[in-house]
Amino acid sequence: MQFMLNIDVKLPHELSDEERDGLRTRENKRAIELIRSGHLIHIWRCVGTTANFSVWEADSFEDLHKILQSLPMFPYMNIAVTPIMRHPVTEAYESA
Amino acid sequence: MQFMLNIDVKLPHELSDEERDGLRTRENKRAIELIRSGHLIHIWRCVGTTANFSVWEADSFEDLHKILQSLPMFPYMNIAVTPIMRHPVTEAYESA
Amino acid sequence: MQFMLNIDVKLPHELSDEERDGLRTRENKRAIELIRSGHLIHIWRCVGTTANFSVWEADSFEDLHKILQSLPMFPYMNIAVTPIMRHPVTEAYESA
Amino acid sequence: MQFMLNIDVKLPHELSDEERDGLRTRENKRAIELIRSGHLIHIWRCVGTTANFSVWEADSFEDLHKILQSLPMFPYMNIAVTPIMRHPVTEAYESA
Amino acid sequence: MQFMLNIDVKLPHELSDEERDGLRTRENKRAIELIRSGHLIHIWRCVGTTANFSVWEADSFEDLHKILQSLPMFPYMNIAVTPIMRHPVTEAYESA
Amino acid sequence: MQFMLNIDVKLPHELSDEERDGLRTRENKRAIELIRSGHLIHIWRCVGTTANFSVWEADSFEDLHKILQSLPMFPYMNIAVTPIMRHPVTEAYESA
Amino acid sequence: MQFMLNIDVKLPHELSDEERDGLRTRENKRAIELIRSGHLIHIWRCVGTTANFSVWEADSFEDLHKILQSLPMFPYMNIAVTPIMRHPVTEAYESA
Amino acid sequence: MQFMLNIDVKLPHELSDEERDGLRTRENKRAIELIRSGHLIHIWRCVGTTANFSVWEADSFEDLHKILQSLPMFPYMNIAVTPIMRHPVTEAYESA
Amino acid sequence: MQFMLNIDVKLPHELSDEERDGLRTRENKRAIELIRSGHLIHIWRCVGTTANFSVWEADSFEDLHKILQSLPMFPYMNIAVTPIMRHPVTEAYESA
Amino acid sequence: MQFMLNIDVKLPHELSDEERDGLRTRENKRAIELIRSGHLIHIWRCVGTTANFSVWEADSFEDLHKILQSLPMFPYMNIAVTPIMRHPVTEAYESA
Numbered sequence: 027m028q029f030m031l032n033i034d035v036k037l038p039h040e041l042s043d044e045e046r047d048g049l050r051t052r053e054n055k056r057a058i059e060l061i062r063s064g065h066l067i068h069i070w071r072c073v074g075t076t077a078n079f080s081v082w083e084a085d086s087f088e089d090l091h092k093i094l095q096s097l098p099m100f101p102y103m104n105i106a107v108t109p110i111m112r113h114p115v116t117e118a119y120e121s122a
Numbered sequence: 123m124q125f126m127l128n129i130d131v132k133l134p135h136e137l138s139d140e141e142r143d144g145l146r147t148r149e150n151k152r153a154i155e156l157i158r159s160g161h162l163i164h165i166w167r168c169v170g171t172t173a174n175f176s177v178w179e180a181d182s183f184e185d186l187h188k189i190l191q192s193l194p195m196f197p198y199m200n201i202a203v204t205p206i207m208r209h210p211v212t213e214a215y216e217s218a
Numbered sequence: 219m220q221f222m223l224n225i226d227v228k229l230p231h232e233l234s235d236e237e238r239d240g241l242r243t244r245e246n247k248r249a250i251e252l253i254r255s256g257h258l259i260h261i262w263r264c265v266g267t268t269a270n271f272s273v274w275e276a277d278s279f280e281d282l283h284k285i286l287q288s289l290p291m292f293p294y295m296n297i298a299v300t301p302i303m304r305h306p307v308t309e310a311y312e313s314a
Numbered sequence: 315m316q317f318m319l320n321i322d323v324k325l326p327h328e329l330s331d332e333e334r335d336g337l338r339t340r341e342n343k344r345a346i347e348l349i350r351s352g353h354l355i356h357i358w359r360c361v362g363t364t365a366n367f368s369v370w371e372a373d374s375f376e377d378l379h380k381i382l383q384s385l386p387m388f389p390y391m392n393i394a395v396t397p398i399m400r401h402p403v404t405e406a407y408e409s410a
Numbered sequence: 411m412q413f414m415l416n417i418d419v420k421l422p423h424e425l426s427d428e429e430r431d432g433l434r435t436r437e438n439k440r441a442i443e444l445i446r447s448g449h450l451i452h453i454w455r456c457v458g459t460t461a462n463f464s465v466w467e468a469d470s471f472e473d474l475h476k477i478l479q480s481l482p483m484f485p486y487m488n489i490a491v492t493p494i495m496r497h498p499v500t501e502a503y504e505s506a
Numbered sequence: 507m508q509f510m511l512n513i514d515v516k517l518p519h520e521l522s523d524e525e526r527d528g529l530r531t532r533e534n535k536r537a538i539e540l541i542r543s544g545h546l547i548h549i550w551r552c553v554g555t556t557a558n559f560s561v562w563e564a565d566s567f568e569d570l571h572k573i574l575q576s577l578p579m580f581p582y583m584n585i586a587v588t589p590i591m592r593h594p595v596t597e598a599y600e601s602a
Numbered sequence: 603m604q605f606m607l608n609i610d611v612k613l614p615h616e617l618s619d620e621e622r623d624g625l626r627t628r629e630n631k632r633a634i635e636l637i638r639s640g641h642l643i644h645i646w647r648c649v650g651t652t653a654n655f656s657v658w659e660a661d662s663f664e665d666l667h668k669i670l671q672s673l674p675m676f677p678y679m680n681i682a683v684t685p686i687m688r689h690p691v692t693e694a695y696e697s698a
Numbered sequence: 699m700q701f702m703l704n705i706d707v708k709l710p711h712e713l714s715d716e717e718r719d720g721l722r723t724r725e726n727k728r729a730i731e732l733i734r735s736g737h738l739i740h741i742w743r744c745v746g747t748t749a750n751f752s753v754w755e756a757d758s759f760e761d762l763h764k765i766l767q768s769l770p771m772f773p774y775m776n777i778a779v780t781p782i783m784r785h786p787v788t789e790a791y792e793s794a
Numbered sequence: 795m796q797f798m799l800n801i802d803v804k805l806p807h808e809l810s811d812e813e814r815d816g817l818r819t820r821e822n823k824r825a826i827e828l829i830r831s832g833h834l835i836h837i838w839r840c841v842g843t844t845a846n847f848s849v850w851e852a853d854s855f856e857d858l859h860k861i862l863q864s865l866p867m868f869p870y871m872n873i874a875v876t877p878i879m880r881h882p883v884t885e886a887y888e889s890a
Numbered sequence: 891m892q893f894m895l896n897i898d899v900k901l902p903h904e905l906s907d908e909e910r911d912g913l914r915t916r917e918n919k920r921a922i923e924l925i926r927s928g929h930l931i932h933i934w935r936c937v938g939t940t941a942n943f944s945v946w947e948a949d950s951f952e953d954l955h956k957i958l959q960s961l962p963m964f965p966y967m968n969i970a971v972t973p974i975m976r977h978p979v980t981e982a983y984e985s986a
Contacts, residue, residue, distance in 0.1 A: 027279055029301075030166060030175050031362070038327045039902045057211040058218055068164075070126060070177075070206035073951045074895070074958045074971040078209055079126050079175075081166075087219055087303040087361045094362045107362040109221075109301055110166035111279040113174055115153040122154055123951055125973075127842070134807050135230045169279045170223065170286045170299040183841045183891055183975040190842045203842040205893075205973055207951040222358060222367050231422050249403040250410055260356075262318060262369075262398035265471045266415070266478045266491040270401055271318050271367075273358075302358035305366055307345040314346055315471055317493075319554070326519045375411055375495040375553045382554045395554040397413075397493055399471040414550060414559050423614045441595040442602055452548075454510060454561075454590035457663045458607070458670045458683040462593055463510050463559075465550075494550035497558055499537040506538055507663055509685075511746070518711045567603055567687040567745045574746045587746040589605075589685055591663040606742060606751050615806050633787040634794055644740075646702060646753075646782035649855045650799070650862045650875040654785055655702050655751075657742075686742035689750055691729040698730055699855055701877075703938070710903045759795055759879040759937045766938045779938040781797075781877055783855040798934060798943050825979040826986055836932075838894065838945075838974035846977055847894050847943075849934075878934035881942055883921040890922055 027083070028067065029090060032106040034077040035099055052098040065093050081110070123179070124163065125186060128202040130173040131195055148194040161189050177206070219275070220259065221282060224298040226269040227291055244290040257285050273302070315371070316355065317378060320394040322365040323387055340386040353381050369398070411467070412451065413474060416490040418461040419483055436482040449477055465494070507563070508547065509570060512586040514557040515579055532578040545573050561590070603659070604643065605666060608682040610653040611675055628674040641669050657686070699755070700739065701762060704778040706749040707771055724770040737765050753782070795851070796835065797858060800874040802845040803867055820866040833861050849878070891947070892931065893954060896970040898941040899963055916962040929957050945974070 037046060060066040069080040084090035090107075094100060133142060156162040165176040180186035186203075190196060229238060252258040261272040276282035282299075286292060325334060348354040356369040372378035378395075382388060421430060444450040453464040468474035474491075478484060517526060540546040549560040564570035570587075574580060613622060636642040645656040660666035666683075670676060709718060732738040741752040756762035762779075766772060805814060828834040837848040852858035858875075862868060901910060924930040933944040948954035954971075958964060 028166070029362075030168075039904065040327065054211055054214050058215045061211070061215045066211075069209040069211055070124070071209045071955065072126075072971075073205040073207055073955050074893075074969045079204070079206060080209075087301050090301075091303060091359065091361050105362045107301060107360075108175070109169040109279050109282075109299060110175060111169055111283060113165040113167045113176075115150055115157070115162075115165055118150050119154045119157045125842075135232065136807065167283065168299075169283050170221075170297045183973050186973075187839065187841050187975060201842045203840075203973060205951050205954075205971060207955060220358070222360075231424065246403055246406050250407045253403070253407045258403075261401040261403055262316070263401045263475065264318075264491075265397040265399055265475050266413075266489045271396070271398060272401075300367070301361040302367060303361055305357040305359045305368075307342055307349070307354075307357055310342050311346045311349045317554075328519065375493050378493075379495060379551065379553050393554045395493060395552075397471050397474075397491060399475060412550070414552075423616065438595055438598050442599045445595070445599045450595075453593040453595055454508070455593045455667065456510075456683075457589040457591055457667050458605075458681045463588070463590060464593075492559070493553040494559060495553055497549040497551045497560075499534055499541070499546075499549055502534050503538045503541045509746075520711065567685050570685075571687060571743065571745050585746045587685060587744075589663050589666075589683060591667060604742070606744075615808065630787055630790050634791045637787070637791045642787075645785040645787055646700070647785045647859065648702075648875075649781040649783055649859050650797075650873045655780070655782060656785075684751070685745040686751060687745055689741040689743045689752075691726055691733070691738075691741055694726050695730045695733045701938075712903065759877050762877075763879060763935065763937050777938045779877060779936075781855050781858075781875060783859060796934070798936075822979055822982050826983045829979070829983045834979075837977040837979055838892070839977045840894075841973040841975055847972070847974060848977075876943070877937040878943060879937055881933040881935045881944075883918055883925070883930075883933055886918050887922045887925045 027085075028110050029082045029084070030108045030110045031080045031082060032077065032108075033080065034075075034104045035102055036076070036104070037099075037102050049098055056097055060093060065089075123181075124206050125178045125180070126204045126206045127176045127178060128173065128204075129176065130171075130200045131198055132172070132200065133195075133198050145194055152193055156189060219277075220302050221274045221276070222300040222302045223272045223274060224269065224300075225272065226267075226296045227294055228268070228296065229291075229294050241290055248289055252285060315373075316398050317370045317372070318396045318398045319368045319370060320365065320396075321368065322363075322392045323390055324364070324392065325387075325390050337386055344385055348381060411469075412494050413466045413468070414492045414494045415464045415466060416461065416492075417464065418459075418488045419486055420460070420488070421483075421486050433482055440481055444477060507565075508590050509562045509564070510588045510590045511560045511562060512557065512588075513560065514555075514584045515582055516556070516584070517579075517582050529578055536577055540573060603661075604686050605658045605660070606684045606686045607656045607658060608653065608684075609656065610651075610680045611678055612652070612680070613675075613678050625674055632673055636669060699757075700782050701754045701756070702780045702782045703752045703754060704749065704780075705752065706747075706776045707774055708748070708776070709771075709774050721770055728769055732765060795853075796878050797850045797852070798876045798878045799848045799850060800845065800876075801848065802843075802872045803870055804844070804872065805867075805870050817866055824865055828861060891949075892974050893946045893948070894972045894974045895944045895946060896941065896972075897944065898939075898968045899966055900940070900968070901963075901966050913962055920961055924957060929953075 037049070041049070057066060057069070065083055067081040067083050069078055071078055082090060082093070084093065094103075094105065097103070133145070137145070153162060153165070161179055163177040163179050165174055167174055178186060178189070180189065190199075190201065193199070229241070233241070249258060249261070257275055259273040259275050261270055263270055274282060274285070276285065286295075286297065289295070325337070329337070345354060345357070353371055354368060355371050356367075358367050360366060370378060370381070372381065382391075382393065385391070421433070425433070441450060441453070449467055451465040451467050453462055455462055466474060466477070468477065478487075478489065481487070517529070521529070537546060537549070545563055547561040547563050549558055551558055562570060562573070564573065574583075574585065577583070613625070617625070633642060633645070641659055643657040643659050645654055647654055658666060658669070660669065670679075670681065673679070709721070713721070729738060729741070737755055739753040739755050741750055743750055754762060754765070756765065766775075766777065769775070805817070809817070825834060825837070833851055835849040835851050837846055839846055850858060850861070852861065862871075862873065865871070901913070905913070921930060921933070929947055931945040931947050933942055935942055946954060946957070948957065958967075958969065961967070
């Protein structure tokens with residue numbers, strides 16, 4: 027099953043440049059693993075901001091929660107989770 | 123270029139069942155045309171609501187606007203448009 | 219898997235008393251069927267309002283969506299869907 | 315009588331990892347006591363976030379307030395309290 | 411136990427003057443009964459608006475809900491319910 | 507004349523436990539004085555939160571403002587002030 | 603004592619042009635009476651909108667409420683009432 | 699031309715008492731100059747809060763902006779600017 | 795002096811197609827006159843919506859208000875008015 | 891293609907005066923470069939605030955994002971991005 031996430035990241039001003047760079051490197055590395063494992067299906071940067079839209083696949087809610095908690099930037103994320111499903115238009119298109 | 127749209131449809135209570143059915147049939151037909159023409163890339167139903175998330179491809183802003191205006195339900199839609207782009211994580215993944 | 223729903227019902231003023239009563243009777247009947255089928259697990263009235271909190275069980279997002287659409291008052295509902303899961307405290311309690 | 319609570323926890327960034335772990339351990343311990351005493355009836359994690367929905371039983375408002383204040387993380391919680399009651403659908407189901 | 415209610419009344423424009431007057435007469439009559447029965451403890455008009463603050467006493471949530479539903483203007487009310495209790499300052503004052 | 511106040515207190519995390527206790531002691535002392543002087547008529551704790559509803563009597567706006575500024579926790583309060591008056595229902599009740 | 607009011611007027615679309623003109627004529631006439639009686643001290647149009655800011659003088663809250671209710675457009679107004687008083691800067695200016 | 703401003707001042711908790719007092723003294727002094735120069739026409743304290751409503755006269759937008767920036771507390775102000783003009787009621791009153 | 799306006803137009807569902815077309819024709823004609831007279835400096839459609847951003851020049855607030863009121867769709871517009879001025883960056887650019 | 895941006899800048903209180911001045915100097919220098927390169931088409935200060943409206947030209951979303959990220963104050967900006975296009979009124983004006 028799939029989820030649309032709208033994630034906004036706000037790093038606290040107190041973090042040093044090194045801490046930020048370290049966080050970003052670890053965040054990217056973890057995200058790539060999740061693309062490889064088939065959990066992170068799509069991710070788009072919202073132009074001009076630090077937010078993104080992303081589509082996630084998970085076998086269960088527990089699965090999704092564990093995955094998100096494994097992101098190094100999770101403590102600094104504001105996450106809106108929307109369960110999504112195929113739209114009737116897609117089915118109509120495929121059967122046409 | 124691509125856009126994430128969050129569209130919520132609110133049909134006025136005054137519409138008869140026939141008018142609603144007619145609208146839905148024409149809306150579906152037009153949406154299928156737009157999938158075929160490569161403009162409507164993804165569309166997901168938000169579970170339990172009348173809203174959807176959808177990803178659109180257009181050559182220009184004028185193009186996107188004309189396409190949305192061509193939807194029979196456009197007058198009843200509340201549309202939030204977010205310009206989106208590839209996320210750095212996708213590039214890191216592809217080059218890895 | 220389970221979902222917390224916060225549903226607010228706003229019937230349009232134009233409905234006659236008969237239409238309202240008919241809707242309520244059919245809504246109740248359908249809700250009882252969904253309790254019996256194990257889909258509607260909990261439902262509470264929010265005191266002093268026309269809203270409720272309810273916990274739903276469904277095998278899939280498609281399943282939940284079909285169930286909600288089958289409610290006679292669905293066109294008049296404003297529904298907030300939150301995916302929920304066991305809280306770590308529950309597990310700690312059970313293993314204790 | 316029962317209450318639906320929507321609790322969001324925001325720990326300040328200044329807390330050390332030790333302070334966080336200590337808080338979590340004490341919070342879990344207290345929550346388990348409250349499950350045992352029959353005050354905390356249900357608790358669900360909102361998937362992907364640090365928030366929860368929970369149903370509480372208390373003999374009085376004073377009782378509920380004292381219980382919530384006894385939670386070690388209370389100073390960091392944003393709590394929405396909704397008084398809830400049996401929904402007419404439940405009664406219709408039971409009498410059917 | 412007691413509740414602070416903030417009630418805003420919005421009568422639909424379609425009501426005739428007679429219907430409004432009838433509603434107001436019946437609303438006042440019912441409110442006076444509820445003052446007499448000890449359920450409506452305080453009620454204040456918010457100056458310059460159609461809203462009020464009011465303090466209600468009820469033996470149970472079911473009791474409060476039934477009382478509010480018995481108000482002839484209930485279908486036109488937007489009600490915010492806040493459970494309230496004695497403030498520690500009151501106790502300190504009384505024991506002083 | 508009377509005012510309904512909804513006051514939410516947010517003490518900054520930086521305060522030491524001693525500073526908090528000191529503030530609370532002085533706040534309580536001042537509040538008791540204001541009950542005695544007939545300015546603080548009612549005060550209720552909003553269950554499960556750090557907010558309160560309170561009814562104040564003052565001879566003038568200047569009077570009310572000075573009183574509120576004299577509260578030791580004033581700098582940490584978010585205050586919503588609503589001028590209130592007798593509701594027509596109360597008059598109808600008294601003349602009945 | 604004085605009040606700052608922010609009033610937004612929304613006439614329902616159903617009113618005929620005659621009804622609107624009649625309302626406006628009566629509203630203006632009543633407003634002029636209230637300027638003459640010293641209750642309406644200042645009134646400014648918010649540029650480009652149907653809203654206004656206005657300063658009112660009244661002997662009591664009951665007085666202000668009665669005055670506002672006497673406005674023919676009162677049923678179509680959304681009114682925000684803020685109690686105001688002399689600012690310390692004015693006193694400093696006058697004593698300087 | 700004139701402007702209605704709604705200004706809320708939030709001094710950061712980190713400021714020492716001396717810094718606050720210094721700021722207030724300089725703020726008052728500058729405000730008095732602006733009353734004298736005919737720029738600050740009216741200013742009212744919103745009862746029970748740190749906000750004010752004020753009416754400003756300026757020859758141009760650049761003029762108003764420079765004036766506001768010259769206030770010592772400008773960096774701590776949240777300012778809402780509404781262009782205002784004579785209300786038709788005032789003209790009707792004067793010509794009557 | 796100049797103003798940024800964000801205008802959203804919501805035509806009521808009750809208007810017939812002819813009334814809508816008539817309104818649009820008259821609106822366009824009036825807007826062209828205002829471009830010619832130098833009052834409407836810029837206007838942009840917000841992609842995918844019925845809203846626009848526009849920059850207006852006017853000699854006075856009264857002037858701007860009269861112009862906006864002369865738009866045939868004015869009764870159906872929600873207008874946010876922001877006074878704007880040259881940004882320091884423009885001056886730095888021109889003097890460089 | 892063009893974008894309307896509404897940018898609000900909030901510098902953290904912790905920055906020293908030197909850091910602020912340095913930031914402003916670099917921000918201005920970068921903005922002037924972007925005016926010269928034809929990316930920053932218009933920029934207006936919102937009177938009385940630290941916000942601005944600005945119109946940007948970019949060849950692609952990636953282009954716009956890179957440009958915004960190159961602004962020294964980007965980490966302290968809250969940016970709302972609205973894709974904009976020629977309004978039909980402009981075309982009607984030009985063809986008239």
